[in-house]
Amino acid sequence: MAAFRYLQLDVFAHQPGSGNPLGVVLGAGGLSAGRMQALAAWLNLSETVFFLQPSVAGADYHIRIFTPGSELPFAGHPSVGAAWAAVTCGLATPGEGGALVQQCAAGLLPVRVSGPADAPTIELASPPAHHLPTAPGQVPEPLLALAS
Numbered sequence: 001m002a003a004f005r006y007l008q009l010d011v012f013a014h015q016p017g018s019g020n021p022l023g024v025v026l027g028a029g030g031l032s033a034g035r036m037q038a039l040a041a042w043l044n045l046s047e048t049v050f051f052l053q054p055s056v057a058g059a060d061y062h063i064r065i066f067t068p069g070s071e072l073p074f075a076g077h078p079s080v081g082a083a084w085a086a087v088t089c090g091l092a093t094p095g096e097g098g099a100l101v102q103q104c105a106a107g108l109l110p111v112r113v114s115g116p117a118d119a120p121t122i123e124l125a126s127p128p129a130h131h132l133p134t135a136p137g138q139v140p141e142p143l144l145a146l147a148s
Contacts, residue, residue: 004027006025022045023049024051036066054103079126109125
């Protein structure tokens with residue numbers, strides 16, 4: 001049975017137990033998507049990130065994000081927590097100006113790390129939004145009223 005290093009982080013917190021919880025599995029390259037999904041369901045946190053080797057040139061690290069029920073291409077607190085874990089656990093070293101590049105299903109996201117090594121500040125750019133067409137019958141009436 002393979003062993004994996006697991007962390008549980010408090011993202012957006014100044015003290016333990018007061019943030020947004022995040023599961024982090026390091027060195028998850030040997031896990032299939034099905035096993036990642038099963039582990040995320042078992043952990044039952046809002047999201048769990050899995051670290052893989054980057055597969056795209058220019059990426060400093062690669063994550064996949066799972067909820068207990070599905071995989072997400074991007075999510076804010078998992079991406080911020082993953083950047084913190086990558087730096088703190090020595091998986092990635094920020095370049096000039098604290099720059100890193102996170103690979104996720106939404107693409108390559110620029111990250112900037114600043115502050116002291118024992119309490120880094122993470123800034124992350126979210127991927128561009130995509131307009132999804134919605135059929136008129138699927139839009140709730142209150143939202144239709146706002147559009148007119």
